[in-house]
Amino acid sequence: MSPATHNNEEDKDKFEDAYEVIPVATTMNLLSSLEESTTGLYLFLNNKFSDAINLIYPWSHDSMYHALIYDILMVVKAILTFEPQDIHIGMTTARNALKTCNRFRGKSRLTFSSHVGFKQGIRSVREEELHAEVCYAECLILKSAVTFIQDDSMLGFLKNGINVGLSYQIYKNCQQILIQIPNHQSKAHKHLVGGIKFGLGAFNLILSLVPPRTLKLLNMVGYSGDREIGLALLHESASENHINNILSVFTLLFYYNYISIAFGIGKGYLSNSATEGLFLTNLQKFPNCVILIFFHARFRMLTGHFELAQEKLRQCIFIQNEWQQINHLCYWELMWCHIFLQQWKEAYHLARLLSEHSRWSKAISTYSQAVILAVLPSVSVSEDMNALFLKVDSLRIRIFGTSVPIEKFVAEKGERYGTTTDWFTAQPILEFLYAWSGFRVMSKRLDLVSKWLSIIDKGENMLRENPSKEYGEDDITLINLLKGLCLKHMGKYWEAEQHFNHVIQREKLLRYDRYLVPYAYYELGILHYLKRDYASALKSLDNIKNYKDYAMEARLQFRAHIAQEQITKETAA
Structure with a gap:
């Protein structure tokens, strides 16, 4: 009974x-x-x-x-x-x-x-x-x-x-x-x-x-x-009173706060009023639910309110300690908030906590620690940056026999940055930012995007004055991709397009970072989409299919598919 x-x-x-x-x-x-x-x-x-x-x-x-x-x-x-x-x-x-x-x-x-x-x-x-x-x-x-x-x-x-x-x-x-x-x-x-x-x-x-x-x-x-249709059904399900409604809410929140940022198109996070209403309704019903508060923090991040996001994440950590892994996710998001704000000591502290206590991915947390350490003054900590970079590969895991693509990427980068010195200090963290859609998360804060662009400009000057014999072409090509990305978010489309095209033109000069060209085609396609030049957007995105066996390939193919589908729908409308 x-x-x-x-x-x-x-x-x-x-x-x-x-x-x-x-x-x-x-x-x-x-x-x-x-x-x-x-x-x-x-x-x-x-x-x-x-x-x-x-x-x-x-x-x-x-x-x-x-x-x-x-x-x-x-x-x-x-x-x-x-x-x-x-x-x-x-x-x-x-x-x-x-x-x-x-x-x-x-x-x-x-x-x-x-x-x-x-x-x-x-x-x-x-x-x-x-x-x-x-x-x-x-x-x-x-x-x-x-x-x-x-x-x-x-x-x-x-x-x-x-x-x-x-x-x-x-x-x-x-x-x-x-x-x-x-x-x-x-x-x-x-x-x-x-x-x-x-x-x-x-x-x-x-x-x-x-x-x-x-x-x-x-x-x-x-x-x-x-x-x-899927989103409409989930919204209906999330709005009704039944045993699966909270799972529908979580699915929508995860989609809008993570999937659409990693794989979607547009100018960054667009607040969805229906989803926000569902979120607030459930937060009133379960005010101490750590998952809902976590999503609230993520929402603040994606609207550019990083300081408020930090408050919510600290609240998450304070209200529960049974599932420490949830706290580790909060540390991860807190670390990114500090990175976006260029608060290096705080970011490093959180990366170190993750590296020491989280079993989620030792390779990624150790790499995070190393890339942040690269931009810290040498007197701040006594950790050996090169040793951290070189340690990453040994920490890679296989889940059910499958290696994790992002871990493979950071392991290769760790080998490069741990064995060479001809790169500028912010180069590893800039590339890491791009791999984790960090510039898109920051897109609501143009003041921060501008600060990061200044760092990129300084790095470009350094690389041109002292180019690497082995990695020089790859480094300059990366700089062009990152500059184009920042300029795109700042609305300077013509300048951004020149940088993306420059990446594509350097294809035959690249020795290692072959992912840069297909990703440049993607960014160029999104740029054309933002200018409403749908034909050019589809053409650029279609070029991605000509490239295979490069870093983060599956992720880009997902992104390109979603972009092409969205553009095709808007063209037909």
């Missing part, structure tokens, strides 16, 4: 009233499963992580919603920490959740290839079986998320394509069933509808971000994703 009962009709639909502390359930039907699982979610959103897990886990092998929520908690932890152990636990949990949900599914399953067979199957489907189908499909999406973070290559996504396609088909079939069978308006019905909206929304959003050649296998059987 459920520990939470309500006497009036109004309260029947309000799962917000689920108690945070409840006795251990001895039986579990669909409704009590939903209620207890919702309670577990609320414990989690109030930073009571262990309490949430202790409540949900005992039934995770016998209740579909307990299995789903436990899967969500473990996958969220994996995404937050990026630790190999947590990713492994997330994957194991996802597999177990699929097994649990599968036991509740109908004998015929909702993946009929025959339309006639599907229609016949509708007549025999019970509501509980529909819930099981939605839970099963959602667990497939969660498994896909874990797979994606452990391997961000296109090959990794292809390996996962079958599960994503199966999940999508289940959601579509569930949606059709809801249209064709009477709606009894049961208390559990809204959770079913909300889950379908979340699943179809997440599916469309994920698939819309992937380049066409990556989706070739899925497209052969008719699968595709529409970003606008």
